[in-house]
Amino acid sequence: MRNLLILGAGTAGTIMANRLYPTLDSDKWQITIVDQDEKHYYQPGFLFIPFGIYSKRDVIKPKRDYLPAGINIIMSKIEIIEPEKNQIKLESGKILPYDILIIATGSRIHPGETEGMKGDGWHKNIFDFYTIEGATALANYLKYWEGGKMVLNITEMPIKCPVAPLEFVFLADWWFTEQGIRDKVEITFATPLPGAFTKPKASKLLGDFLDNKSINLAPEFGIESVDSSVNKIISFDGKELDYDLLVTIPTNMGDELIERSDMGDELNFIPTDPNTLQSKNYENIFIIGDATDLPSSKAGSVAHFQSEVLDKNILRFIDKRPLLPHFDGHANCFIESGFGKGILIDFNYDIEPLPGKFPLPGIGPFSLLQETKANHWGKMMFRWVYWNLLLKGAEMPIEAQMNMAGKRR
Amino acid sequence: MAEVTLNTSTFTLDGDGYLADHTTWTEEFARDIAAQEGIEKLTDAHWNVINFMRSDYTEKGAVPTIRRLKKSGGIATKDLYALFPDGPAKKAARIAGLPMPKGCV
Structure with a gap:
């Protein structure tokens, strides 16, 4: 019996288990998945928790309900990956050997990377919304907040879901309006980037949205420290921003397991072939989702688009065929823009977000790089799609590779 | 592709205004681009950053991030901002003759 081992049962790991289980010959292959948490979090839903749109109940389900019955599930911390020996060691000391390893250990926030961030203000008037704890604590704070200066800051790139911080300020603008206190709140968006987003066309459009919603943009703000005693954030070049409420996107890093195993870069992300998703250092290791560099x-x-390339490549690797370089960096994001509307962007490594109709060229129903009600409903429907189709590895009506049809330059 | 003539030499730049081929880089190029970027004189501290970036790029094939400059190059981020004000990663990469650092999305 040969072993295919998946580390991490989040979005990417769960999709891979569901895609590979029906295709691999169960007389020859045992699939094992290892994770340390029984709960599966619908992370795109965290954005809505601070505004009371979703509750904890809406975003947490048992991991086991979403994994195929025939695989081996181990709930344990992992001590180390030993790629030279083709094995991993669990916290208990137990060794699991593998023939093929898929690493899907994701990324997490590290507020401690910024001086003073985890000081006296942490979860008092400084919150993140990338964890269930942060998002629910912020919901509770906002419920009673009477207004003042709200600063959202991005610490450094890359971050998980790079549009989420923008969505947060757009939703905040709407929510404070609903509460009747928008005139008492000053919103500032502080980013280390030169504009609202990294890709020029989308950055310009999203920058205009910030303007129209009277949200201040503080570009090129590389945060050095937080001073909770006077409620200020300070940049490396000495700029200061005052806040009453700080919503922070801390440094994102890959799992500490990757550092312990000496397999990552400075942020614990793993060197990965950009098109085949094979490890750059070990031919029987593949990486998917947030864990890649x-x-x-x-x-x-x-992660979903990658899974459609990776499952084929795993089979090709088993059959000793050359891997397909078919992952093109495709991403597709609904951006919630407040007041029941949303924007949709679709892009890849080489082509930035462009206007047009999606997924059916010329028809839609979704509009690219435009604010529409349909895009908002697409975003809200996505939670159902996620739990019922995406995690199960079902075929989706969207190709893994980005398509130019229906897009305008 | 655009060309730029600095003193006596001509260099080809890419669409972002960065040196198209990092092997054509010269110290003269660095000094002239630095002046364009508002840095009057390149000090030893500047050269330390430029040289680390160039050797790291040759070795790894990617423009080092601010975090990598700190962790592997031993260059404090505050110093980097002081040496190359307003967007130090991009400015230093341009002077070092490397491509524009990839914004990660």
């Missing part, structure tokens, strides 16, 4: 977005849609 690729310049594609760290997002569930990307």
Whole structure:
């Protein structure tokens, strides 16, 4: 019996288990998945929790309900990956050997990387919304907040779901309006990037949205420290921003397991072939989702597009065929823009978001790089799609590779 | 592709205004681009950053990030901002004759 081992049962790992289980010969292959948490979090839903749109209940389900019955599930911390020995060691000391390893250990926030961030203000008037704890604590704070200066800051790139911070300020603008306190709130978006987003066309459009919603943009703001005693964030070049409420996107890093195993870069992301998803250092190791060092977005849609390339490549690797270089960096993101509307962007490594109709060229129903009600409903429907189709590895009506049809330059 | 003539030499730039081929880089190029970027004189501290970036790029094939400059190059981020004000990663890469650092999305 040969072993295919998957590390991490989040979005990417779960999709891979569901795609590979029906295709691999069960007389020859045992699939094992290892994770340390029984709960599966619908992370795109965290954005809505601070505004009371979703509750904890809407975003948490048992992991086991979404994994195929015939695979081996191990709930344990992993001590180390030993790629030279083709094995991993669990916290208990138990060794699991593998023939093929898929690493899907994701990324997490590290507020401690910024001086003073985890000081006296942490979860008092400084919150993240990338964890269930942060998002629910912020919901509770916002419920009673009477207004003042709200600063959202991005610490450094890359971050998981790079549009989420923009969505947060757009939703905040809507929510404060609904509460009747928009005139008492000053919103500032502080980013280390030169504009609202990294890709020029989308950055310009999203920058205009910030303007129209009277949200201040503080570009090129590389945060050095937080001073909770006077409620200020300070940049490396000495700029300061005052806040009453700080919503922070801390440094994102790959799992500490990757550092312990000496397999990652400075942020614990793993060197990965950008098109085949094979490890750059070990031929029987593949990486998917947020754990890679690729310049594609760290997002569930990307993990899904990667899975369609990776499952074929796993089979080709088993059959000793050359791998297909078919992952093109495709990402597809609904951007919630507030007041029941949304924007949709679709892009890859080489082609930035362009206007047009999606997924049917000329028809839609979704509009690219435009604010529409249909895009908002697409975003809200996505939660159902995620739990019922995406995690199960079902075929989706969208190709893994980005399509130019229906797009305008 | 655009060309730029600095003193006596001509260099080819890419669409972003960065040196198209990093092997055509010269110290003269660095000094002239630095002046364009508002840095009057390249000090030893500047050269330390430029040289680390160039050797790291040759070795790894990617423009080092600010975090990598700190962790592997031993260059404090605050110093980097002081040496190359307003967008140090991009400015230093341009002077070092490397491509524009990839914004990660």
